[in-house]
Amino acid sequence: MAKQYETVIGLEVHVELATATKIFCGCSTKFGGRPNTHTCPVCTGMPGSLPVLNQKVVEYALKLGLALNCEINRYCQFDRKNYFYPDNPQNYQISQLYLPICHDGYLEIDVSGEKKKIRIHEMHMEEDAGKLIHDEWEDCSLVDYNRSGVPLLEIVSEPDMRTAEEVIAYLEKLRMLCRYLGVSDCKLQEGSMRADVNLSVREAGSRGLGTRTEMKNLNSFKAITHAIEGERERQIELLADHRQVVQETRRWDDNKEASYGMRSKEDAKDYRYFPDPDLQPVVISDEWLKKLRGEQPEFQEERRERFQKAYGLSEYDAGILTQSRHLADLFETVADLSGFPKKTANWLMVEGLRILKEKGQEPEELSFTPKHLAELIQAVERGEINHANARLVFEQILDADVEPLHFMEEQGMRMVSDDGALAAAVEETLCENPKVVEEYRSGKEKVFGFLVGQVMKKMMGKADPGRVNELLKKRL
Amino acid sequence: MEKLCYMSALELGQKIQVGELQVREAVDSCLRQIAAVESSLHAFLARNEEGLEERICEVETGIREGRYSGPLAGVPAAVKDNICTRGLPTTCASKMLEHFVPTFDAEAVRRMEAEGMILLGKTNMDEFAMGSTTETSYFQITVNPWNREHVPGGSSGGSCAAVAAGEVPVALGSDTGGSIRQPASYCGVCGLKPTYGRVSRYGLIAYASSLDQIGPIGRTVADCAALFAVISGRDEKDSTSSGRPLETLKELISGGLKGMRIGVPKELFGEGTDEEVRKAILDAARSMKEQGAQMEEFSLGLTDYLIPAYYIIACAEASSNLERFDGVKYGYRSPEATELHEMYRKSRQEGFGAEVKRRILLGSFVLSSGYYDAYYLKALKAKALIKEEFDRAFEKYDCILAPAAPSTAPKLGTSLTSPLKMYLSDIDTVAVNLCGLPAVSVPCGLDSKGLPIGMQVIGNRFQEKKILQAAAAYEALRGGFTRAGLEWR
Numbered sequence A: 001m002a003k004q005y006e007t008v009i010g011l012e013v014h015v016e017l018a019t020a021t022k023i024f025c026g027c028s029t030k031f032g033g034r035p036n037t038h039t040c041p042v043c044t045g046m047p048g049s050l051p052v053l054n055q056k057v058v059e060y061a062l063k064l065g066l067a068l069n070c071e072i073n074r075y076c077q078f079d080r081k082n083y084f085y086p087d088n089p090q091n092y093q094i095s096q097l098y099l100p101i102c103h104d105g106y107l108e109i110d111v112s113g114e115k116k117k118i119r120i121h122e123m124h125m126e127e128d129a130g131k132l133i134h135d136e137w138e139d140c141s142l143v144d145y146n147r148s149g150v151p152l153l154e155i156v157s158e159p160d161m162r163t164a165e166e167v168i169a170y171l172e173k174l175r176m177l178c179r180y181l182g183v184s185d186c187k188l189q190e191g192s193m194r195a196d197v198n199l200s201v202r203e204a205g206s207r208g209l210g211t212r213t214e215m216k217n218l219n220s221f222k223a224i225t226h227a228i229e230g231e232r233e234r235q236i237e238l239l240a241d242h243r244q245v246v247q248e249t250r251r252w253d254d255n256k257e258a259s260y261g262m263r264s265k266e267d268a269k270d271y272r273y274f275p276d277p278d279l280q281p282v283v284i285s286d287e288w289l290k291k292l293r294g295e296q297p298e299f300q301e302e303r304r305e306r307f308q309k310a311y312g313l314s315e316y317d318a319g320i321l322t323q324s325r326h327l328a329d330l331f332e333t334v335a336d337l338s339g340f341p342k343k344t345a346n347w348l349m350v351e352g353l354r355i356l357k358e359k360g361q362e363p364e365e366l367s368f369t370p371k372h373l374a375e376l377i378q379a380v381e382r383g384e385i386n387h388a389n390a391r392l393v394f395e396q397i398l399d400a401d402v403e404p405l406h407f408m409e410e411q412g413m414r415m416v417s418d419d420g421a422l423a424a425a426v427e428e429t430l431c432e433n434p435k436v437v438e439e440y441r442s443g444k445e446k447v448f449g450f451l452v453g454q455v456m457k458k459m460m461g462k463a464d465p466g467r468v469n470e471l472l473k474k475r476l
Numbered sequence B: 001m002e003k004l005c006y007m008s009a010l011e012l013g014q015k016i017q018v019g020e021l022q023v024r025e026a027v028d029s030c031l032r033q034i035a036a037v038e039s040s041l042h043a044f045l046a047r048n049e050e051g052l053e054e055r056i057c058e059v060e061t062g063i064r065e066g067r068y069s070g071p072l073a074g075v076p077a078a079v080k081d082n083i084c085t086r087g088l089p090t091t092c093a094s095k096m097l098e099h100f101v102p103t104f105d106a107e108a109v110r111r112m113e114a115e116g117m118i119l120l121g122k123t124n125m126d127e128f129a130m131g132s133t134t135e136t137s138y139f140q141i142t143v144n145p146w147n148r149e150h151v152p153g154g155s156s157g158g159s160c161a162a163v164a165a166g167e168v169p170v171a172l173g174s175d176t177g178g179s180i181r182q183p184a185s186y187c188g189v190c191g192l193k194p195t196y197g198r199v200s201r202y203g204l205i206a207y208a209s210s211l212d213q214i215g216p217i218g219r220t221v222a223d224c225a226a227l228f229a230v231i232s233g234r235d236e237k238d239s240t241s242s243g244r245p246l247e248t249l250k251e252l253i254s255g256g257l258k259g260m261r262i263g264v265p266k267e268l269f270g271e272g273t274d275e276e277v278r279k280a281i282l283d284a285a286r287s288m289k290e291q292g293a294q295m296e297e298f299s300l301g302l303t304d305y306l307i308p309a310y311y312i313i314a315c316a317e318a319s320s321n322l323e324r325f326d327g328v329k330y331g332y333r334s335p336e337a338t339e340l341h342e343m344y345r346k347s348r349q350e351g352f353g354a355e356v357k358r359r360i361l362l363g364s365f366v367l368s369s370g371y372y373d374a375y376y377l378k379a380l381k382a383k384a385l386i387k388e389e390f391d392r393a394f395e396k397y398d399c400i401l402a403p404a405a406p407s408t409a410p411k412l413g414t415s416l417t418s419p420l421k422m423y424l425s426d427i428d429t430v431a432v433n434l435c436g437l438p439a440v441s442v443p444c445g446l447d448s449k450g451l452p453i454g455m456q457v458i459g460n461r462f463q464e465k466k467i468l469q470a471a472a473a474y475e476a477l478r479g480g481f482t483r484a485g486l487e488w489r
Ligand SMILES: [Zn+2]
Pocket: A022, A025, A026, A027, A038, A039, A040, A041, A042, A043, A044, A149
């Protein structure tokens, strides 16, 4: 019988922090500037320049550390990691090795209803490197230091994951926490969240760890899932064949859907880490920690439960709305303003998420005045606009943040809500179509739609179909 | 009348402030002296010629309009070539940075400019401040103004020689293990190494970041104190700079010796110290005692560990600090290289001198895995214990007296052949850097060859006032110091 194997996975995740300025200088962290325009003597490693720590980076690290249930090193320091490469202007990266800011935490994930704790080994602050661009035309390499010095947090898990689903759940949870905290937007495609996968396999039941490989360049959940599956099979094949797994770094190729060995760890570099003498140790006071603890937001789980209780939402709906803190905030504000929480949830989930999906946007990108959506929902509930038109207005609110009442008026979408006119139209219709009325009364219910249509025609479309139904039924 | 170029900086400044002297006259007197002596002294690597005329006018107007009212406004100065000056080459006396022109001023330079001082040029030094004789400079050999067959000391040899020879009244140096105090003693001038954190390191091209400190060099203690007052103080751009309150110039040098408790560590006067040096300093101590100072010999422990601890820490930091010189962004790039790692290798091989390479290798070794604990961490532990020794001493004493160097200036060409011997001669100065203390070197006599001897007054952290006060009082006792006696033509 074939042997059973277990996959053992640990993750090293880099998260780019959403600070306005870099970690050791005042340069902007904005994405996409012209090459070398967001730079200064510090982040280009000019002689004589010195780093000065951006306190916001420490604050963000602490916030995430607390959310990951970590121990906080109240006295931490920065170390230099020395290696020569042109994207690294000083030829050392300022990072943390000996005393990282956070350690020994955990993250609880939920995979198909099963909860599991993934332990966090440590989390540290460091600076990003620049980008090398090879100019084929000139046959030379150019370097852009705009990303050099952008703050990163590296979160290193213990090898506690066993499947790709667990890995994805871990990353989704981590991303949710970062976004709730506002410390990072965590976009895999743009590189603001990067995950390196350490994977080994062992015979089921065995307690030791097999030789692991590290996979890099995984830019999507799909790539991560496929890389894990591929690497698991590759290693099992090797072992089944009585061959060795080589400890190495492997690079994922998205086009070929396969990973390739980069360099083996045998010629691993000696980074000659030592404490950076240009920076003072970071001392974290009781008051600071206390303040940050007090500022921690309500995370998804608590919020979901509260939404279920306070707004009577289903677990599913509350879960969807709390996936993003921004969406949850929007929901809560609109629900409170409009007084129709369930309707609000419907609008946001059905129409809102559909539109986002069409545009390929994230919930974070929703930006409209909550009051506008609340007014629209109220107008619908008052019967002042029919549903088809309301959808159009909703799109306008999402697109251009229009004031719904004003817009409805302008576009002639506002329905006559006084029953007098509607009642008159109903009377008229009944008088003009005695035959049809007869047919209906004799049991031919199909003709009801025709009558509704006639009334709507008289009202030039500006009537709530529900109300029309109601009045017609009452008179028939 | 005394030649203008030998007038003290404070006197020049005072005369300029009251209108008795034009800024131009002060500058011209220095330029004439430079023209007279530089061809044999070789203290300068670059001269600030372009823009000098404009600067003189700007400062003269500024003084008249009250914008520059400090004691050193209008006073000419020189700056060591490892301190960045915007638009003026800053080479660290290395082929690696031969054509490097910084885009910004070091904070100390910025403060001198804001005071209204006039920068005349950049001075020679040991390459990347690594050396004790200024002979490791890639460009030229600076000689000792007292005897041109001797070295000026190092690494701030250019600055000290320029001040001693009357080329400038004051200059900036940097001190990582004695690089201000030792050449000051060899050249018969005053040099202050401030408390670590007192002067911003922003713009100082780092040798060993935890030990480096910029400091003033002058012909009198008061001139050093005045320049120190200009350049010191908290700078947001340097995380290691201190916000401790500062004394005024007057506070820094007044008070005298009466009641001052001074300790004399016998370990720094023992074997290896020239008899003439020992005698000169003990004579100075005696005269200070006569003025009411309490003088006491004491034992300073762990002095055997000073040199090893210092060289391990300094080289470790240097090996990392100098990594940025790789031929990619600025500085020397080997024209031979065809591929990245070859470019690194060749640029660094051809761009750095032997002493720099020796220290990079030493530093890389002590940080490498497997040796980190045995060397680097051990050196840090030794440093902490040495600090405790000094803490104990400063419970009893206001100042500690020591030689600035175990001997007077050696002959040119005799030091580099035995690096280890050269390292050992740093025994009197490195403790101050390891412990972040302030210390001033003040001339206290000549040896039988007519070469100056320097006495070092060491204080506790942030106690610049005490050491300057003691040094100024001693200087007054000593009386005018003989001028560097070279006939230059
Ligand atoms: Zn920058």
